[in-house]
Amino acid sequence: MDQTVPYLIDLLAAAILVTTFLIVSSRSLIFYVRLFSLQSIMLGAVALLVVIGYGETHILVSVVLTLLVKAVGIPIVLSRLIDRIKVPKEIDFSVNTTISLLVCGFLVILANSVAEPIISSRPVSTAMVTKVLPISISVMLIGLFIMTSRRKAVTQIIGLLTMENGVFLSGLSITSGMPMIVELGIFFDILVAALILGVFVFRINRTFETVDSDTLRRLRH
């Protein structure tokens, strides 16, 4: 084991951050889903590198699950959903791209200052922690931001999934993966959530002829 593995992890983590930003800046729903898939593949690669570099073999299951569920399964479900509901393929923003990007830039800086005490509290700080943890927190925050700032329910699903990717990444960075059972739980959670949300979106669309979640306000009465 040499410098290559930490270096590659570093590179991939940055790439994951960039894909998150691209998700924020992109305008087409299909592109959204593809970017998410790409992000999940890179996440799987990071996990694989942790297996190779640090010998944490139990993560192997997570690697396989990540690739199967997030990189392939969910994207297929979502793109079929987008095809089925025939909504305009452009994304509605409640906050425009420029300002979104600015906000996300500040979220990264915020995430970094949040991660600072965690990093310095740890006895040994490896590259895994110092570099990946701030990025994972940023990915979580940006995921949440996507959920709050985009109108369509589909984009809100992607936001949720992005957030989950961030959680997974932070798990990898701090503890080299959470206990198996937790991982599995999360995976099925996410899968089920995506499916249920998908069905939900489909229903909303059938009822309101739109997937704009703003119309849900009408349910108040």
Place this chain on the structure above:
Amino acid sequence: MLYSLQSTNLFILSLLAYVIGAVLGPILAPRKAPASSAGRRLAGYAVTAVFLVSAIASLASLVASYMVLSSRASVDVSPFPLTPFGHLTFRLDPLSAFFLLVISLVGFAVSIYSLGYARSFLFKRHVGLLLFLHNSFLLLMTSVVTVTNGVLFVVVWEGMSIATYFLITYEHESQPSRRAGFLYIAMTHVGTFFLILMFLTLFSHSRSFDFDSFRITASAMPWGSKTLVFFCALIGFGIKAGVIPLHIWLPEAHPAAPSNISALMSGVMIKTGIYGMIRVFFDFLGTGLPWWGFAVLILALGSSVLGVLFALMEHDLKRLLAYHSIENIGIILMGIAVALIFHQAGNDGIAIVGLVAALFHTLNHATFKSLLFLSAGSVVHSTGTRNMEELGGLIKRLPYTATFFLVGAVAISALPPLNGFASEWLTFQAFFRGFDVAELSVKTAMPISMALLALTSALAAACFVKAFGITFLGTSRSRHVQDIHESPWNMLAAMGLLAAACLFFGIDPSLVISRLQPVADFVLHRNPSGALSVDVARSISANPTVNEAPVLVAVLLLGIAAIAIVAIVVLRGNRRSRVVPTWACGLEGLAPRMQYTATGFSKPIRMIFSSVFRPSREIDVREPMSPYFKPTIRVDLKTEAIFDTHVYRPLMNSVLAALRVLRKVQTGHIQSYLAYIFITLIVLLWMAL
């Protein structure tokens, strides 16, 4: 000894000359035109003579302040031994001398300019009043930066504000002028309130109003008082400087005054606010709390970016320039913010760079902004309108004015080799060096500030392409531009002087910087001869990029251009180009109305920054009575003044609401008024027990 004597004498001479000018002006310049032509000529000479007196006064104080700056020593001048508050002493320490230099430089040019400018409305307006106000304004500004006593400072400060008020309302028959004057006097009084509060806080610790005693006691005050003083100074001086969100008076007041006075106000008067801030923040308070610098930095960035954005939306030439003053005050404050942040952190090297950048930009802004106001004044003078949409093609009628305006435009857009670039370069360097510091907050703030500074100056360039291009280039858009002629030589000479200053400070910035460093040392209470630890400042001020590069850039630019021209002439022979009409898509000729307008020019920016401007548009199509005529279309375009509607309106409404509650006290019964007095008396007596 002889040295200091000379500068003292010159300073006293200048004060006296201002007083003489102020007294002679109203006496010599008649209100009504004399019957005889000889009398009229005599009156003209009298006006010229009085402005020459003020020019001499400015020249004297210019030389005096330059001598003090070079000698790096403070000089006390006490012309009058006794006043109720002790000796009336004017002190020319390096900081005062620097600001005096700025005032007198611009004052000199403006006095020369006014020779021609004021004669044009002699007998139409009260020129005597203008002469009086002009001289008192200069005298009071000189006093503001040189007095050494808090009470006196407030007195001359108020005097300056009142003189300005009368200058703003000089054209008192126009409603906007009166409104601008009212807004100005209201805002400036809020400012004065904060200044008085500040001096009283300082006084409560030092038990004296002398600046010297503030200097000793203020830095040892408890943090609460220090913060109070900081805030009062920030608001009080910030209003005068026109910092956003305290700026609302500025874009109204500067255009309302006669153009020569606008140049003084925008070039110099708002700088007295900067003087006050530097005096209080550094000289009195010493070091501050860490977040002070950040507070100033946020104000600075906001003022510069918003200032230039608002300027882009203007098509009134003088209002546009007024908004640019706000922008440039922002840039000056950036330097001050850097100085505050790093002085507090004990890193004086970067603090000095920031302070020098701020002072240098103060000088530069004074020169190019007054140049721009004076040339805008020439345009208004000859065309009678400030609306850019009605101008165009002036470069052919006013070639010299156009060239001078262009010099000012290039300088304010911070393009090399003129002076605006030199000081912005220093500000960039201050930010860049600041990044080396380990603190996360500083590390985050510096690159972002740098990017915003870049945005600001690029937007300023866009704005001046608009201002110059629409006003001076193309073809004339209205009848205002028909029979006009170039301004008289003395107005041109004044502009030429300032343009030369822009070029000179731009090409040889090291000359200025080397003289500003002692000022920064003085302000930060550093021993100028010792203190060798300021490597950063040293390395930056010795950096050849700012010392030799500008000259070389100018030389190389000229050289390459000359070679290119020669090469083309040699290779092609000096064949003249053929003059043809502008291409009009094959249509018959080009009408002036087909040109881009100022509003059109700034449309992309209005769209991109629509969250700032909130543009709204009303289109009113009148159907024609007969199908043979085209419908008339009226487009009404508005941008929202966000500070007006979202800050001041609500504030004013709540104040008025509070006052309405208070008005219940005013019952109208004489008995109740007597009761108030009685109760007050009882309470006071009880308190006295």
Place this chain on the structure above:
Amino acid sequence: MDSPNGMEKQLVTAAIWIVQLVAVLALPPLVNGIIRKSKARLQNRVGPPLSQSYSDLFKLFRKEALVSATTSWIFRAAPYVVFTTTLLVATLMPMFSPYPPLGWMSDFILLVYLLGLGRFFLALSALDAGSSFGGLGSSREMTIASLVEPAMILSIFATAASAGSLNLNAIASSVSPSISSLLNPSQILAFAGLFIVTLAETGRIPVDNPATHLELTMIHEAMILEYSGRHLALIEWASQIKLLIFFSLLGNLFIPTGIAASVSLVDFVTGIAIYLVKIGGLAVVVALVESTNAKLRLFRVPDLLMVAFTLSLLSLVLRFLIR
């Protein structure tokens, strides 16, 4: 590394300066030719020969210049100002030698603002003829330029801060040519940011189309619509030089292999060869981007520039904030 001194050094410097001057005058049309050729090949066309851009310039210089009757001296002066400032910036850039002439002057801010001076005059000249095209181009150009500037400053900030200087020569010589420092995430992001900035500054496709004359889409072309003959030649040449400037920036700040390590002739020639390869490669990449992307709507351009800005900001965060 043998450093020459005294007289010899000055001679070498002078020689290098002359080589660089010749290079920045002669290379740009070739780069332009490469872009045009590779675009044509990507679209299954034969395309013009590589020498076409030279012929174009030559032809323009020989043609008569028409000047509109409504213009002033600004219109005639602008081509010279643009050409002069651009050429000066190009000669000050680090390109392929360790002892660049006047290297101490290659301050990034100075160079950016010198280019700004040229743009300022070009935008003014566009308003001079009094046609609406000029105003349109000038307005759009200045808008985009003002949004590009912050991204441009930030994109080199990370590299500059590591070098501790804003001097491009100092930056270029401080970047170590090892793989891990070249391919580190921060460098890649900054490169991407500067690449977008390059496309915007030089008027390439997602931002502006250099081949269009349709009023709805023109930016740069609308500004120079009134120019002809030698004036147009100077402006065209200047914009080609500007492309070379940005390519050199991309090539030398992010892929610093190839700046000759010493002044020996072999190293120097190798340096030039590597430099040419880098520039050629970048030209092909630009052609690729131009062929695979559509021009953006004008009001989508700010989004793209915001992406460049955020990429640069991220590069900074990754380099300095995340330890």
